[in-house]
Amino acid sequence: MDRLEKDIQKRLDNYEVEPPAELWSSIENRLDEKAYARAGIRRKRMTAVAAAALLFLLSASALLLNQLGVPVEPIAQETTPTTSQPAAPEAPDSQSSSTEATAAVSSTDTQRELPITTSTFTPQKSQALVALKENKEQPGTLDFREQPMIADVAIRSALPSFSAETASLVAENHELAAAQIQLPGNLEAAGKEEISNRMDFALANADQAGNSSFSLATFFAPQQSYRYQNRNTPNPMQALESEIMTFAAGLHVNYKVNNRWEIQSGLGYNRMGQRVNDIATFSHPSMMALYSKDGASINEHPQSMSTSMGGIVFTDQSLYFADISSSRIITLKGSYDESIVNLLNKTGTGLIQHFEYLEMPVNARYKFWQKGFDIYAKAGLSANYLLSANVFLPEQIQSTPIGTVVGINKLNFSGMAGLAISYPVTNRVSLNLEPTASMFLTPMGNVRNLTRETHPYSWSVLMGVSYSL
Amino acid sequence: MYGVCMRYAGNSFDAQDLLQDGFVKVFDNLKSFKWDGSLEGWMKRIFVNIALDKYRSRITTLSVDEMNEGEDFTDKEATALDAMSEKEILALVRQLPDQYRLVFNLYVMDGHSHNEIAKILDIGVSTSRSNLARAKTILKEKIDYQSQWIEKAI
Numbered sequence: 001m002d003r004l005e006k007d008i009q010k011r012l013d014n015y016e017v018e019p020p021a022e023l024w025s026s027i028e029n030r031l032d033e034k035a036y037a038r039a040g041i042r043r044k045r046m047t048a049v050a051a052a053a054l055l056f057l058l059s060a061s062a063l064l065l066n067q068l069g070v071p072v073e074p075i076a077q078e079t080t081p082t083t084s085q086p087a088a089p090e091a092p093d094s095q096s097s098s099t100e101a102t103a104a105v106s107s108t109d110t111q112r113e114l115p116i117t118t119s120t121f122t123p124q125k126s127q128a129l130v131a132l133k134e135n136k137e138q139p140g141t142l143d144f145r146e147q148p149m150i151a152d153v154a155i156r157s158a159l160p161s162f163s164a165e166t167a168s169l170v171a172e173n174h175e176l177a178a179a180q181i182q183l184p185g186n187l188e189a190a191g192k193e194e195i196s197n198r199m200d201f202a203l204a205n206a207d208q209a210g211n212s213s214f215s216l217a218t219f220f221a222p223q224q225s226y227r228y229q230n231r232n233t234p235n236p237m238q239a240l241e242s243e244i245m246t247f248a249a250g251l252h253v254n255y256k257v258n259n260r261w262e263i264q265s266g267l268g269y270n271r272m273g274q275r276v277n278d279i280a281t282f283s284h285p286s287m288m289a290l291y292s293k294d295g296a297s298i299n300e301h302p303q304s305m306s307t308s309m310g311g312i313v314f315t316d317q318s319l320y321f322a323d324i325s326s327s328r329i330i331t332l333k334g335s336y337d338e339s340i341v342n343l344l345n346k347t348g349t350g351l352i353q354h355f356e357y358l359e360m361p362v363n364a365r366y367k368f369w370q371k372g373f374d375i376y377a378k379a380g381l382s383a384n385y386l387l388s389a390n391v392f393l394p395e396q397i398q399s400t401p402i403g404t405v406v407g408i409n410k411l412n413f414s415g416m417a418g419l420a421i422s423y424p425v426t427n428r429v430s431l432n433l434e435p436t437a438s439m440f441l442t443p444m445g446n447v448r449n450l451t452r453e454t455h456p457y458s459w460s461v462l463m464g465v466s467y468s469l
Numbered sequence: 470m471y472g473v474c475m476r477y478a479g480n481s482f483d484a485q486d487l488l489q490d491g492f493v494k495v496f497d498n499l500k501s502f503k504w505d506g507s508l509e510g511w512m513k514r515i516f517v518n519i520a521l522d523k524y525r526s527r528i529t530t531l532s533v534d535e536m537n538e539g540e541d542f543t544d545k546e547a548t549a550l551d552a553m554s555e556k557e558i559l560a561l562v563r564q565l566p567d568q569y570r571l572v573f574n575l576y577v578m579d580g581h582s583h584n585e586i587a588k589i590l591d592i593g594v595s596t597s598r599s600n601l602a603r604a605k606t607i608l609k610e611k612i613d614y615q616s617q618w619i620e621k622a623i
Contacts, residue, residue, distance in 0.1 A: 002541075004608065008562070012555060013578065016471070017556075019488055023489070027488070027489050027492050027493070030489060030493050
């Protein structure tokens with residue numbers, strides 16, 4: 001670099017030019033337009049996410065209900081009135097509460113998306129910031145204290161009204177807070193107070209929005225439930241059993257350790273289970289003697305059977321059970337009664353085992369993505385207390401069980417891992433979507449060669465809302 | 470930042486446009502700033518990039534033959550430069566044609582090498598050198614002209 005270059009570089013390097021005062025108004029206007037546009041985009045995105053979540057919830061619920069409640073003659077006809085009637089009066093209420101919830105979210109969102117008004121930052125007020133430049137008496141202060149335009153950026157970024165994300169920005173960057181106490185002493189009193197008040201306001205809002213340690217989250221999770229068997233010998237029940245759709249629901253409490261890590265606990269209801277196929281169940285009103293297809297008399301119909309998820313004991317003595325897979329198709333002696341065969345076919349042939357657990361998890365969540373929405377990796381352990389273990393006919397899931405399952409441990413422990421996607425709707429409220437896999441770490445029961453080697457597992461998608469306290 | 474815009478822009482209107490565009494971009498991208506470096510440096514890069522985007526298309530390539538290193542910067546010219554205010558020096562820089570002003574700012578004010586400037590502006594290294602030499606020649610001529618007025622005043 002020659003002398004000319006050095007001289008010009010030296011003279012212009014630290015030379016600042018004051019922009020025309022009216023230029024700030026133009027910038028204000030453009031930023032306001034951007035804020036409005038951004039608010040519109042955010043509202044559209046939020047609506048799309050909410051609609052998608054609702055659609056998913058409805059689809060999952062419909063699928064779940066379809067799996068659990070397909071009416072089948074003739075038993076379904078008897079139970080239809082008791083299962084369908086209570087639902088009707090609830091419809092208007094749920095619709096009403098849904099409308100109220102939508103209105104509440106909409107109202108909160110409107111409040112959150114207030115754009116910058118020209119009263120929050122005017123050229124006159126920026127004169128106070130210009131005074132910052134004049135003060136060269138205190139060395140070692142932050143860059144933006146010496147540069148009025150950068151100070152503008154810092155203070156603007158601290159304004160919660162500028163955008164929804166600024167509060168967290170302030171919370172994570174303590175340099176902004178430090179700027180407040182480094183304002184020069186000779187700054188015009190009014191200007192100093194203005195800046196100070198705005199920083200206080202921003203930091204107070206940041207405390208509310210970003211520094212809250214606890215949050216509450218409710219969730220509902222449709223899930224596919226089945227079991228894993230840790231055994232070397234072939235499972236005699238393998239061919240008869242299959243997975244089913246169940247659900248879990250509950251309340252979680254999250255504790256924010258720092259910006260990345262969270263600890264989660266709470267209480268949940270978790271329904272696990274499986275379907276046992278090819279078990280024909282039917283009622284026989286005349287209680288006539290039954291015979292197997294080869295003509296042998298069946299004096300006692302089976303009242304218990306073993307499955308990989310415990311031993312089933314039937315408690316409804318009016319029903320008959322037949323293992324179709326072993327060809328023990330039952331009919332009446334002397335005349336092959338087609339109606340009986342048809343009845344067997346129509347019953348759908350199967351049993352549903354439900355295990356209801358009270359679940360108390362301890363999970364860790366690590367946030368690895370934070371751009372518009374948060375994504376966590378999560379893992380944890382749960383203690384699962386058995387509330388009930390019952391057997392239902394597939395078409396009578398919601399009514400009285402026809403049997404119970406024995407040989408199941410009261411207390412089990414399970415492990416869980418998955419992702420959690422959290423989309424902030426307001427500073428306090430977030431929508432959550434959490435694809436999760438969980439599995440019992442301990443065997444679910446104590447029956448040798450069966451439940452002793454059985455570990456239930458589930459694939460689920462937790463959907464819910466969290467509220468920052 | 471307005472000073473940066475003034476150096477890169479040919480006139481005040483363009484400088485004000487750059488300042489507006491720059492601040493809008495700064496606020497749009499504020500979340501991407503990592504806070505582990507200088508906020509001022511980050512902002513300056515944004516403003517410079519906007520200026521380069523605006524003027525890059527106006528650059529005309531000069532052949533190497535036209536490169537002229539010019540004469541040395543004399544004491545008389547240095548004295549004249551010392552006598553000038555920063556505002557006057559800035560005015561001289563801003564009067565440079567676009568292709569010379571961009572290279573001069575990138576090389577002298579922002580410390581880029583000719584190789585870097587060639588990549589930034591998508592021009593040849595020899596063109597960058599030539600443009601810088603031409604910029605300096607124009608500046609010397611203007612400073613010479615200024616020094617004559619100083620002599621007359623003395």
